[in-house]
Amino acid sequence: MQTLSSDNVHxxxxxxxxxxxxxxxxxxxxxxxxxxxxxxxxxxxxxTFVVLTRSQDVMVFEASPAFxxxxxxxxxxxxxxxxxxxxxxxxxxxxxxxDRAVRRTNDAMLQTYFIFLTADYIMxxxxxxxxMRYMAQGYSGICAGNFQVxxxxxxxxxxRHIDPINHVLQISPxxxxxxxxxxxxxxxxxxxxxxxxxxxxxxxxxFLRHDAETLAGRxxxxxxxxxKPETTQYQVGASCDYSFIPEMCPSGNVAIxxxxxxYLVIEAQPVDHELSLVRFGAYQLKKLAxxxxxxxxxxxRENAKKTIYYHVNDLTQAAKTTIDGKLNRFVLSIATYLDKxxxxxxxxxxxxxxxxxxxxxxxxxxxxxxxxxNVGLTLLDYTxxxxxxxxxxxxxxxxxxxxxxxxxxxxxxKSSIARFIAGDDTIVFFDSHQLxxxxxxxxxxxxxxxxxxxxxxxxxxxxxxxxxLNNQQFERCLFFVELPNLKKLEKYLTAVRPxxxxxxxxxxVLHDHQRKNDSSNAIYDLKEEFLLRMNYFNHxxxxxxxxxxxxxxxxxxxxxxxxxxxxxFNHSKKRRALMYLLxxxxxxxxxxxRNSIAWMFATTRGYCTHVLVxxxxxxxxxxx
Numbered sequence: 001m002q003t004l005s006s007d008n009v010h011x012x013x014x015x016x017x018x019x020x021x022x023x024x025x026x027x028x029x030x031x032x033x034x035x036x037x038x039x040x041x042x043x044x045x046x047x048t049f050v051v052l053t054r055s056q057d058v059m060v061f062e063a064s065p066a067f068x069x070x071x072x073x074x075x076x077x078x079x080x081x082x083x084x085x086x087x088x089x090x091x092x093x094x095x096x097x098x099d100r101a102v103r104r105t106n107d108a109m110l111q112t113y114f115i116f117l118t119a120d121y122i123m124x125x126x127x128x129x130x131x132m133r134y135m136a137q138g139y140s141g142i143c144a145g146n147f148q149v150x151x152x153x154x155x156x157x158x159x160r161h162i163d164p165i166n167h168v169l170q171i172s173p174x175x176x177x178x179x180x181x182x183x184x185x186x187x188x189x190x191x192x193x194x195x196x197x198x199x200x201x202x203x204x205x206x207f208l209r210h211d212a213e214t215l216a217g218r219x220x221x222x223x224x225x226x227x228k229p230e231t232t233q234y235q236v237g238a239s240c241d242y243s244f245i246p247e248m249c250p251s252g253n254v255a256i257x258x259x260x261x262x263y264l265v266i267e268a269q270p271v272d273h274e275l276s277l278v279r280f281g282a283y284q285l286k287k288l289a290x291x292x293x294x295x296x297x298x299x300x301r302e303n304a305k306k307t308i309y310y311h312v313n314d315l316t317q318a319a320k321t322t323i324d325g326k327l328n329r330f331v332l333s334i335a336t337y338l339d340k341x342x343x344x345x346x347x348x349x350x351x352x353x354x355x356x357x358x359x360x361x362x363x364x365x366x367x368x369x370x371x372x373x374n375v376g377l378t379l380l381d382y383t384x385x386x387x388x389x390x391x392x393x394x395x396x397x398x399x400x401x402x403x404x405x406x407x408x409x410x411x412x413x414k415s416s417i418a419r420f421i422a423g424d425d426t427i428v429f430f431d432s433h434q435l436x437x438x439x440x441x442x443x444x445x446x447x448x449x450x451x452x453x454x455x456x457x458x459x460x461x462x463x464x465x466x467x468x469l470n471n472q473q474f475e476r477c478l479f480f481v482e483l484p485n486l487k488k489l490e491k492y493l494t495a496v497r498p499x500x501x502x503x504x505x506x507x508x509v510l511h512d513h514q515r516k517n518d519s520s521n522a523i524y525d526l527k528e529e530f531l532l533r534m535n536y537f538n539h540x541x542x543x544x545x546x547x548x549x550x551x552x553x554x555x556x557x558x559x560x561x562x563x564x565x566x567x568x569f570n571h572s573k574k575r576r577a578l579m580y581l582l583x584x585x586x587x588x589x590x591x592x593x594r595n596s597i598a599w600m601f602a603t604t605r606g607y608c609t610h611v612l613v614x615x616x617x618x619x620x621x622x623x624x
Contacts, residue, residue, distance in 0.1 A: 014097040024119040030169035036126035066167035124173040130262030141254035143222035148185035196282035213312035237347030289337030403592035409552035553606040
C-alpha cells in the first residue's frame with residue numbers, strides 16, 4: 001500500500017441496530033469499495049476505518065465478506081458505544097459517537113481528516129476522488145449536500161450493479177443520478193420550491209428543477225462530510241451537523257462541494273420516512289421563514305448562499321448562471337423575513353438543551369440499571385418545561401388523571417395487565433421504542449414491582465438475557481409488540497420458551513400504532529388488522545386462551561385533533577403550543593365528564609386501541 005500524504009484519515013461510521021447494519025453491509029459498504037472511493041483514499045493517506053457500534057454487533061460485521069475485503073484495503077477499528085445508545089434519541093447518540101471518535105485521537109486529531117459517514121448513504125464511484133481534491137487544497141472543513149430517494153424503488157437498480165464476487169457496487173455519478181431522478185422521495189419532491197403543489201415547512205434544503213436531467217439546490221443544513229480539526233479545545237453544544245464545523249474550524253476555512261460529478265451520495269429512505277411533514281399546496285414564505293428561524297445558525301444561513309448542482313449531462317456556465325439567479329431570488333425572498341430574527345447560537349442550541357438533558361438523565365439511569373434493555377429511558381422524554389407542565393396537569397402515561405382523554409383505555413389496560421402478572425415472577429419484553437409501549441416500563445416497576453424488563457433492538461438480544469438469567473423460570477411473560485412486527489412473534493415465542501415455567505402464561509399487548517404525526521389520515525380498524533395477522537399466533541408451543549379488545553373513541557378524536565393542529569401550524573412551535581392550549585382546555589373538561597360516567601358506556605364498541613392476547617401451553621389448556 002503506497003501512501004503519499006503525512007496526514008491520517010479516519011473514515012468514521014456510527015451504526016447500530018439490525019436494519020441499519022444490514023443496509024450498510026449490503027449497499028453502503030459495497031459502494032465505498034468502488035475503486036474511486038476507499039481504495040483510492042487508502043493509496044494516498046494512511047486510512048483507518050472506525051466503526052462505532054454496540055460491542056455485541058461486532059461479530060455481524062466480521063461475518064461479512066465485504067467487510068473482510070475492507071480489511072485488505074485499510075486498517076479497521078471498532079469503538080463500543082453501548083453507553084451512548086439511547087431510545088428515540090438518535091441525533092444525540094450520533095453526535096456523541098462522532099465526538100468520541102475524534103477525541104480518542106487526542107492531539108493527533110490536528111493531523112487527521114475525519115470523514116463522517118451514515119449507514120443509509122449510497123456513494124457514487126469517484127466520490128472520494130472528488131473529496132480528496134478539496135482536501136488537497138487545505139480546507140479544514142468540507143461540507144456536502146444530498147437528497148432522499150425511495151428505498152424500495154432504488155434497491156432493484158442497486159442490486160443489478162453489485163458484483164457478487166468482488167463485493168463492489170460501482171456506479172458512476174451520472175448513472176446513479178439518472179436513476180435517482182426517477183425515484184425521488186416525497187420529502188425531496190416537497191423541497192422543489194417553485195412547483196407549487198407540495199411544501200414542507202420543516203425542510204432544510206430547497207431544489208430547482210432546471211430540466212429533466214438537471215436540478216440544483218440550496219442547503220441550510222449540510223452534512224459535515226470531512227473535518228481536519230484546527231483545535232482540540234472544541235465543545236459540543238448542538239448536534240454534529242449544527243456545531244462541528246464552527247467548533248472545529250473556527251477560522252472559517254470551509255468549502256462546500258458544489259458539483260455531483262465531484263461527489264454524489266443518495267440517501268435511501270423508506271416511503272414513510274418523514275412523510276407526515278409533507279403538505280399539499282405552495283409555500284408561503286412567511287411561514288417558511290418562521291420555521292427556519294427556530295433552528296438556523298449563522299453558519300446555516302451562510303450555507304444557503306451556495307448552489308449545489310446535480311446533472312446527468314454537461315452543464316454550461318450559462319445554465320449555471322440562470323439557475324443560480326433563480327435560487328438567489330428565492331433565498332433572498334426568505335431572508336426578507338428570516339433576517340428579522342437573530343441566528344441561533346451553535347453552542348447551547350435550543351434543540352440541543354432538552355436532548356442533552358435527557359441524554360444526561362438517561363446516562364444516570366444506566367449507571368443504576370442493567371443497560372441491556374434500555375427500558376424506561378424514553379420516559380425521560382426530553383424533559384422540557386412544556387413536557388413537565390403537561391405531565392403535571394395530565395399525569396404521565398399510563399398513570400394519567402381522569403380528565404385525560406385516554407384515561408379510560410389506560411385504566412382498562414393496566415387492570416388487565418395487573419390481573420395477569422405475578423410480581424417478580426414476571427418478565428417483560430418491549431419490541432418497540434414507541435412511548436405508547438415504553439411508558440409501561442416505569443409503571444410496571446413502581447406499581448407492580450416487575451423488575452425483569454428488557455428492550456429488544458433485534459431478535460438476537462433475547463439470548464444474552466436468557467443466559468444471564470441462568471435457568472431462572474417465570475410464571476408470566478409479557479410481550480409488548482407492534483402490530484407490523486407480529487411476523488417476528490413466532491421467533492420471539494420460541495426464544496423465550498426456556499425461561500417460561502411449564503404452567504406459565506404469556507400476554508401479548510398490541511396497540512394502535514398510529515401517531516399524531518402519522519402521514520396517513522385514514523383511520524384503520526385495529527381489530528381487522530389483527531385478524532389478518534392472526535396466523536402469526538399459530539405456534540406449536542402455545543395456545544390462544546383469550547383475546548381482549550379495548551376501545552376508546554376519545555383516543556381517535558385526540559389523534560385527529562393533534563393531526564390537524566400539526567397540519568396547519570407545523571411551521572411554528574409557538575403557534576402549535578397555543579392551539580394545543582386553546583383546544584386542550586375545553587377537551588379536558590369534556591373528558592372529565594365523560595370519564596366520570598364511563599360506566600354508562602360500552603367498552604366493546606367504538607375505536608379499538610388495544611388488543612391483548614393471552615397464550616398458554618396447549619397441555620395446560622387441555623387439562624383445565
